[in-house]
Amino acid sequence: MRLVLIGPPGAGKGTQAAILSQTLGVPHISTGDLFREHVTRRTPLGRDAQRYLDTGELVPDHVTGGMVRERLTQPDTRHGFLLDGFPRTVPQARQLAAILDAAECELDAVLEFTAPEEVVVTRLLERGRPDDTEDVIRHRQRVYERQTTPLLDHYSDILLSVQAVGPVDEIAQRALKGLARPI
Ligand code: AMP
Secondary structure (H helix, E strand, O other): OOEEEOOOOOEEEEEHHHHHHHHHOOOOHHHEEEEEEHHHOOHHHHHHHHHHHHHHOOOOHHHHHHHHHHOOOOOEEEEOOOEEEEOOOHHHHHHHHHHHHOOOOOEEEEEEEOOOOOOOHHEEEEEEEEOOOOOHHHHHHHHHHHHHHHHHHHHHHHHEEEEEOOHHHHHHHHHHHHOOOOO
Protein backbone atom coordinates (compact mmCIF):
# COMPACT_ATOMS: atom_id res chain seq x y z
CA MET A 1 0.00 0.00 0.00
CA ARG A 2 1.28 3.48 -0.90
CA LEU A 3 0.16 6.12 1.55
CA VAL A 4 0.78 9.76 2.33
CA LEU A 5 0.08 11.18 5.79
CA ILE A 6 -0.83 14.84 6.13
CA GLY A 7 -1.61 16.83 9.24
CA PRO A 8 -0.47 19.85 11.22
CA PRO A 9 2.72 19.46 13.26
CA GLY A 10 1.67 17.80 16.51
CA ALA A 11 -1.31 15.91 15.08
CA GLY A 12 0.50 12.68 15.94
CA LYS A 13 1.41 11.71 12.36
CA GLY A 14 4.71 10.18 13.42
CA THR A 15 3.12 8.02 16.12
CA GLN A 16 0.37 6.90 13.76
CA ALA A 17 2.86 6.30 10.97
CA ALA A 18 4.84 3.94 13.20
CA ILE A 19 1.71 1.92 14.08
CA LEU A 20 0.37 1.84 10.52
CA SER A 21 3.76 0.94 9.09
CA GLN A 22 3.95 -2.04 11.44
CA THR A 23 0.36 -3.14 10.80
CA LEU A 24 0.52 -2.74 7.02
CA GLY A 25 4.10 -4.02 6.65
CA VAL A 26 5.41 -1.05 4.66
CA PRO A 27 8.36 1.23 5.52
CA HIS A 28 7.74 4.51 7.34
CA ILE A 29 9.52 7.34 5.55
CA SER A 30 9.59 10.60 7.48
CA THR A 31 11.29 13.51 5.72
CA GLY A 32 11.72 15.25 9.10
CA ASP A 33 13.60 12.16 10.39
CA LEU A 34 15.69 11.95 7.21
CA PHE A 35 16.66 15.61 7.58
CA ARG A 36 17.51 15.17 11.27
CA GLU A 37 19.74 12.19 10.38
CA HIS A 38 21.56 14.30 7.81
CA VAL A 39 22.02 17.09 10.38
CA THR A 40 23.39 14.61 12.97
CA ARG A 41 25.77 13.07 10.41
CA ARG A 42 26.80 16.58 9.32
CA THR A 43 26.36 15.76 5.63
CA PRO A 44 26.31 18.64 3.09
CA LEU A 45 22.53 18.19 2.80
CA GLY A 46 22.26 18.35 6.60
CA ARG A 47 24.25 21.59 6.66
CA ASP A 48 21.91 23.09 4.03
CA ALA A 49 18.78 21.91 5.86
CA GLN A 50 19.69 22.89 9.42
CA ARG A 51 18.64 26.53 9.31
CA TYR A 52 15.24 25.62 7.92
CA LEU A 53 14.65 23.05 10.63
CA ASP A 54 15.76 25.53 13.30
CA THR A 55 13.24 28.16 12.20
CA GLY A 56 10.38 25.87 11.11
CA GLU A 57 10.60 26.93 7.46
CA LEU A 58 10.34 24.34 4.73
CA VAL A 59 13.55 23.07 3.20
CA PRO A 60 13.51 24.05 -0.52
CA ASP A 61 11.58 21.63 -2.74
CA HIS A 62 14.54 20.61 -4.92
CA VAL A 63 16.53 19.49 -1.87
CA THR A 64 13.58 17.65 -0.31
CA GLY A 65 12.41 16.12 -3.59
CA GLY A 66 15.90 14.78 -4.38
CA MET A 67 16.17 13.18 -0.96
CA VAL A 68 12.76 11.50 -1.31
CA ARG A 69 13.47 10.33 -4.86
CA GLU A 70 16.64 8.68 -3.60
CA ARG A 71 14.81 7.00 -0.70
CA LEU A 72 12.02 5.71 -2.94
CA THR A 73 14.50 3.94 -5.21
CA GLN A 74 15.49 1.65 -2.33
CA PRO A 75 14.10 -1.88 -2.72
CA ASP A 76 12.15 -1.95 0.56
CA THR A 77 9.68 0.53 -0.95
CA ARG A 78 8.83 -1.68 -3.94
CA HIS A 79 5.60 -3.01 -2.43
CA GLY A 80 4.56 0.14 -0.66
CA PHE A 81 5.50 2.90 1.75
CA LEU A 82 4.07 5.37 4.14
CA LEU A 83 5.25 8.92 3.55
CA ASP A 84 5.12 11.07 6.69
CA GLY A 85 5.69 14.78 6.12
CA PHE A 86 6.06 14.63 2.33
CA PRO A 87 4.64 16.09 0.19
CA ARG A 88 4.07 19.33 2.09
CA THR A 89 3.52 21.60 -0.91
CA VAL A 90 1.73 21.27 -4.25
CA PRO A 91 5.06 21.34 -6.18
CA GLN A 92 6.27 18.48 -3.95
CA ALA A 93 3.07 16.56 -4.80
CA ARG A 94 3.99 17.00 -8.47
CA GLN A 95 7.51 15.74 -7.77
CA LEU A 96 6.02 12.68 -6.08
CA ALA A 97 3.62 12.10 -9.00
CA ALA A 98 6.60 12.14 -11.39
CA ILE A 99 8.55 9.66 -9.23
CA LEU A 100 5.53 7.33 -9.05
CA ASP A 101 4.74 7.67 -12.78
CA ALA A 102 8.28 6.67 -13.63
CA ALA A 103 7.88 3.61 -11.41
CA GLU A 104 4.44 2.92 -12.95
CA CYS A 105 2.61 2.98 -9.65
CA GLU A 106 0.26 5.30 -7.81
CA LEU A 107 -0.87 6.36 -4.35
CA ASP A 108 -3.66 4.36 -2.72
CA ALA A 109 -4.72 7.02 -0.24
CA VAL A 110 -3.83 10.24 1.53
CA LEU A 111 -4.65 10.23 5.24
CA GLU A 112 -5.30 13.61 6.82
CA PHE A 113 -5.03 13.75 10.63
CA THR A 114 -7.04 16.63 12.09
CA ALA A 115 -6.74 18.26 15.52
CA PRO A 116 -7.43 21.75 16.92
CA GLU A 117 -4.44 24.09 17.06
CA GLU A 118 -4.41 24.39 20.88
CA VAL A 119 -4.28 20.59 21.21
CA VAL A 120 -1.35 20.24 18.83
CA VAL A 121 0.61 23.17 20.29
CA THR A 122 0.25 21.73 23.81
CA ARG A 123 1.40 18.30 22.59
CA LEU A 124 4.47 19.77 20.90
CA LEU A 125 5.44 21.85 23.95
CA GLU A 126 5.35 18.60 25.96
CA ARG A 127 7.46 16.74 23.36
CA GLY A 128 10.39 19.15 23.70
CA ARG A 129 12.37 18.58 20.48
CA PRO A 130 14.99 21.35 19.90
CA ASP A 131 12.69 23.01 17.30
CA ASP A 132 9.71 22.86 19.69
CA THR A 133 9.83 26.37 21.15
CA GLU A 134 6.46 28.11 21.16
CA ASP A 135 7.43 30.65 18.46
CA VAL A 136 8.75 27.99 16.10
CA ILE A 137 5.73 25.77 16.80
CA ARG A 138 3.27 28.59 15.99
CA HIS A 139 5.27 29.41 12.87
CA ARG A 140 5.14 25.76 11.73
CA GLN A 141 1.34 25.86 12.12
CA ARG A 142 1.16 28.93 9.83
CA VAL A 143 3.49 27.28 7.31
CA TYR A 144 1.20 24.22 7.38
CA GLU A 145 -1.92 26.31 6.75
CA ARG A 146 -0.34 28.32 3.97
CA GLN A 147 1.72 25.73 2.14
CA THR A 148 0.31 22.29 2.99
CA THR A 149 -3.48 22.65 3.27
CA PRO A 150 -3.78 23.26 -0.53
CA LEU A 151 -2.83 19.58 -0.82
CA LEU A 152 -6.20 18.62 0.66
CA ASP A 153 -7.88 19.87 -2.52
CA HIS A 154 -5.13 18.48 -4.69
CA TYR A 155 -5.72 14.98 -3.30
CA SER A 156 -9.50 15.27 -2.77
CA ASP A 157 -10.14 12.06 -4.82
CA ILE A 158 -8.14 9.83 -2.48
CA LEU A 159 -8.36 11.81 0.77
CA LEU A 160 -9.40 10.18 4.02
CA SER A 161 -9.77 12.46 7.07
CA VAL A 162 -9.18 11.02 10.52
CA GLN A 163 -9.87 12.84 13.79
CA ALA A 164 -6.59 12.73 15.69
CA VAL A 165 -7.90 13.49 19.19
CA GLY A 166 -8.19 10.66 21.72
CA PRO A 167 -6.23 7.53 22.58
CA VAL A 168 -3.48 6.63 20.08
CA ASP A 169 -4.88 3.11 19.45
CA GLU A 170 -8.36 4.42 18.72
CA ILE A 171 -7.00 6.91 16.20
CA ALA A 172 -5.05 4.11 14.48
CA GLN A 173 -8.21 1.95 14.36
CA ARG A 174 -10.12 4.84 12.77
CA ALA A 175 -7.42 5.16 10.12
CA LEU A 176 -7.30 1.40 9.42
CA LYS A 177 -11.10 1.17 9.19
CA GLY A 178 -11.10 4.06 6.73
CA LEU A 179 -8.42 2.39 4.62
CA ALA A 180 -10.39 -0.88 4.54
CA ARG A 181 -13.31 0.87 2.83
CA PRO A 182 -13.15 1.88 -0.83
CA ILE A 183 -12.39 5.59 -1.08
P1 AMP B 1 8.71 17.19 10.95
O1 AMP B 1 9.59 16.17 11.60
O2 AMP B 1 7.80 16.59 9.90
O3 AMP B 1 7.99 18.07 11.94
O4 AMP B 1 9.69 18.18 10.13
C1 AMP B 1 10.66 18.95 10.79
C2 AMP B 1 11.22 20.00 9.83
O5 AMP B 1 11.85 19.33 8.71
C3 AMP B 1 10.21 20.94 9.21
O6 AMP B 1 9.90 22.04 10.06
C4 AMP B 1 10.94 21.37 7.94
O7 AMP B 1 11.95 22.32 8.23
C5 AMP B 1 11.65 20.09 7.51
N1 AMP B 1 10.81 19.27 6.61
C6 AMP B 1 10.25 18.04 6.87
N2 AMP B 1 9.57 17.59 5.81
C7 AMP B 1 9.67 18.54 4.85
C8 AMP B 1 9.17 18.69 3.52
N3 AMP B 1 8.39 17.77 2.95
N4 AMP B 1 9.50 19.82 2.83
C9 AMP B 1 10.28 20.75 3.38
N5 AMP B 1 10.76 20.72 4.62
C10 AMP B 1 10.47 19.61 5.35
